[in-house]
Amino acid sequence: MHAETKEPLKILITAGSTVEPIDPVRYISNRSTGAAGYSLARAAVKRGWRVCLITGPAGMDAPEGAELVRIETAEQMKDEVLARAGEADCLIMAAAVCDFRPERAAREKIKKTQGRLKLELVKTPDILSCVDERPGFIKVGFALETEKTAENARGKLTAKGLDMVIANTAGGGKDPFGEGRGRKFDYIIIGKDLEGAELKAVTKEKMAEEVLDRVQGLI
Numbered sequence: 633m634h635a636e637t638k639e640p641l642k643i644l645i646t647a648g649s650t651v652e653p654i655d656p657v658r659y660i661s662n663r664s665t666g667a668a669g670y671s672l673a674r675a676a677v678k679r680g681w682r683v684c685l686i687t688g689p690a691g692m693d694a695p696e697g698a699e700l701v702r703i704e705t706a707e708q709m710k711d712e713v714l715a716r717a718g719e720a721d722c723l724i725m726a727a728a729v730c731d732f733r734p735e736r737a738a739r740e741k742i743k744k745t746q747g748r749l750k751l752e753l754v755k756t757p758d759i760l761s762c763v764d765e766r767p768g769f770i771k772v773g774f775a776l777e778t779e780k781t782a783e784n785a786r787g788k789l790t791a792k793g794l795d796m797v798i799a800n801t802a803g804g805g806k807d808p809f810g811e812g813r814g815r816k817f818d819y820i821i822i823g824k825d826l827e828g829a830e831l832k833a834v835t836k837e838k839m840a841e842e843v844l845d846r847v848q849g850l851i
């Protein structure tokens with residue numbers, strides 16, 4: 633709650649992957665399941681915050697009490713985030729947005745009669761960088777890295793004008809995707825002072841609580 637007004641905090645959270653169409657039946661995407669974003673949304677609802685979850689395709693139940701906005705592409709996610717960011721107190725981009733999309737989606741299914749298929753990929757917009765900073769608005773990102781995790785995450789914090797970044801590692805035996813069956817993950821939460829707080833072997837629920845505690849502290 634805001635101390636003076638008792639208005640619930642308005643938080644915008646993105647989750648899951650985006651899917652970028654190749655033709656009407658095929659797409660490129662990534663391995664994100666949405667678990668981190670959905671955990672954050674459930675934890676924020678529990679705190680009495682007003683939650684809007686903008687999600688790519690994810691096989692999870694909608695968090696009860698949150699407004700759910702379903703999107704497919706990075707462009708659609710950008711439009712939905714920009715339409716709501718001005719009203720929100722905080723944005724947490726937990727989505728694994730596809731950085732590239734096929735330049736043109738074929739209108740008809742591409743037939744396999746051709747021996748090879750070349751796809752021209754173009755960059756999608758960086759959503760976090762499209763959201764203007766303003767006083768009192770907290771911008772939080774995730775950083776998924778396969779090397780130099782903390783260093784690269786700090787770079788993203790600065791480049792994207794973030795208040796906080798949650799870094800995690802993929803590859804080298806680490807699988808950051810999904811959740812369940814007691815799975816635990818390592819994170820480094822880095823704030824504007826660039827100091828990192830390590831969360832070792834925590835569930836995504838625990839990570840979500842730690843992140844929201846810090847957001848609450850900033851607001």
Ligand code: CTP
Pocket residue numbers: 706725726727728729730731756757758759760761772773774775776777788
């Ligand atoms: N992000 C975004 N828009 C994109 C890509 C990523 O807003 N088009 C956000 C993600 O939701 C995340 C943060 O930026 O909060 C960092 O995403 P990540 O995939 O780790 O890094 P990228 O910025 O995509 O850079 P790279 O893939 O080169 O590491």
